Amino acid sequence: MIFGDSGWNGDLTPRPSRVTSWGVKSVLHGLQFILDNLSWQPGVSSNLNVWTNKWVNGKCPNPKDDFLGQDFLFLKDLTIRDLQLNTGGWNQHFIRLLFDDETTNRILATHLRPNQVVDDPIWSFTETGEYSVKSGYGILCSEFFASKASALNRSRMNIKRKEFCRTRICHLSGPQSWKILVWKILLNSLPVGVEFEKRHLPWDLSCCLCHSSFTIVESIDLIFKDCEVAARIWAGSSLGVNTEQAGRISAGDWIINWIHYLRTLDDWEVPTIQFLATIVSICNLRNAARFRGGKFFPEVFFRFLNHLVGVTMEARTQNSKSLGQGSSEAYDDGNTEQGLGMNSLRNGNPVYVTGTAGSCHKIRLMVDASWRKLCEASWGWIALDMGGHVVGEGNGRGFAESPLQAEALGVTMAITWARDCDFLHVEVSSDCLQLLGQWAGYGAGHYLIAGILDDIAILSTNFHYLCFSYVCREHNGPAHRLARRAMTMA
Structure with a gap:
């Protein structure tokens, strides 16, 4: 007041x-x-106008070019409820007539909660969907620097890259110092020549590795990607990277793209560690050349790089053994309450247990999901009895707005399948720690999966016993292959 x-x-x-x-x-x-940037989570009886409200990825959807003429006048008062079937769910045929493929996929990825009648306002810049001063301040700063392209791009880049650091970098194997270094690279927070030039500080602004051109100011892009010495290091590494193919992309975006690519490999962890170790080694070489007058000797450098990779892999093996799991996502030290809880999840302790486990037959559902940027998702599951024998499997595809939502939908489909097969005692295992952490109460709830978690809670009343547990990615291969197979199906 x-x-x-x-x-x-x-x-x-x-x-x-x-x-x-x-x-x-x-x-x-x-x-x-706040009003200008709010979007809507539509309910099953939504009367929101389709064209004038932000409800698709925080924007107002546009119709196909075919409907911009006379036909569009008859659809100007179309509501979101008109896009839904009377039996529930989206009317896919009608939606595809109105919108292009990308908009259609995003609409179909919007989860409709049966018990949500009214429309909920959503602040899409936070996980919980609730407004925070921090997120609003970041957006206002971006708008304030709109006249300065470099400042605007950096502000927007920071928001995007902070989210990447939080969801990807922290989950990679390797020493904490590696993750901090990559974090600083992505946020342009290293003390390099361009930063000293902005502050008018006396400093040698040239590249201390190649000294090929004193007219080019030392930058993060130059040190880790564009420098002649860096290019030779990447080409001679075990990954054999050709930095010239990257073009004019920034080093931060280049690193993000490489990490995304490496995570798609079946044996992704070893090359990821080699990639991060190369970045760390280049940084150490630069610091040695800058502050101690060191020089680049290829034989010595690559011997150090291979030693660094070997020590990290050995430390990871020891860490996995101490956790009792072959987990590739052991990243927190367990000193906090949330860290202890996540370690408890990795050890296979069940969460969200409903009912009582009896001595009768119980099955274990191994679930995994796959996701593409155009909101395409697929999932697969395999059912094992108490002796480890396969008693059933299944997969499917649909639409999801994020990988986390795809994992949650995969669990929903697997539980629905188990209910239809009259399995009453079920343990659901997933390799998505973030999803399991939502059930365990670790971290803020994500608005994209809030409705899906409610659906799972309703489904759980059909079972005598239902719980969720963690399985490491290496042991979830069959479900992963089923999900990938569904993604490639026409």
Whole structure:
């Protein structure tokens, strides 16, 4: 509540006056800013206009070019409820007639909660869907620097890369110092020549590795990708990377693309460690050349690089043994309450247990999912009895807005299959720690899967016993292959 002569009327509108308070103006602009950036999570009885409300990826959808003429006039009052079937779910045929493929996939990936009748406002810049001052401030900073392209790109890049660091970098194997270095590279936070030049500090701005051109200021892109010495290192590494093929892409985006690619490999962890170790070795070489006058000797450098990879792999093996699992995602130290809980999940301790486990027959559902950027998703599951024999399997495909949502949908489909097969005692195993952490209460709930978790809670009432546990990625290969097979099916 605002007291005093602030220039307010009772309905939160400024009182006419010769001079309006800056506080009043700020609050009004803040309210309008939130309203302009809110999107909607539609309910099953949504009366929101399809064209004038932001409900598809935080934007108002546009129709196909075919409907921009006379035909579109008859659809201008179309509501979201008109895009749904009377029996529930989306009317895919009608939606494909109105929208292009990308918009159609995003609409079909929007999860409709049966018990959600009203439309919920969503702040799509946070995981929980709730507004936070931090997220709003970041967006306002981006808009404020709109006239300065470099500052704008960096601000937007930081938001995107921070999310990547939180969801990917922290989950990789390797020493914490490696992850911090990659984090700083992605956020342009290393003390290199361009940063000293901005602050007008006396510093040798040239590249200390190649010294090929004193007119090019030392930057993160130059050190880790464009420098002649860096290019030779990447070409001579076990990955055999040709940095010239990257073109003018920034080093941060280049690293993100490589990590995404390496994660698609079946045996992704060893090349990922080699990739990160090469980045760390280049940084150490640069520091040695900058502060101690060191030089690049290929034989010595690659001997050090191979030693660094070997030590890291040995430490990872020891860490996996101490956890009692072959987990490739052992990254936290377990010192916090959340860390202890995640280690408990990795050890196979069940979460979200409903009912009581009896001595009767129980099956274990191994579930995995696959996801593509155009909101295409697929999932697969395999059912094992208590003796480890396969008693059934299945897969399917659909639409999801994120990999996490795809994993949650995969679990839903697997549980539905188990219910239809009259299995009453079920243990569901997934390799997605983030999803299991949602059930265990670790971290904030994600608005994209809130409705799916409610659906799973309703499905759990059909079982005498149901629980969820973690399985490492190496042991979840059959379900992973079933999910990939479904993705490639027409």
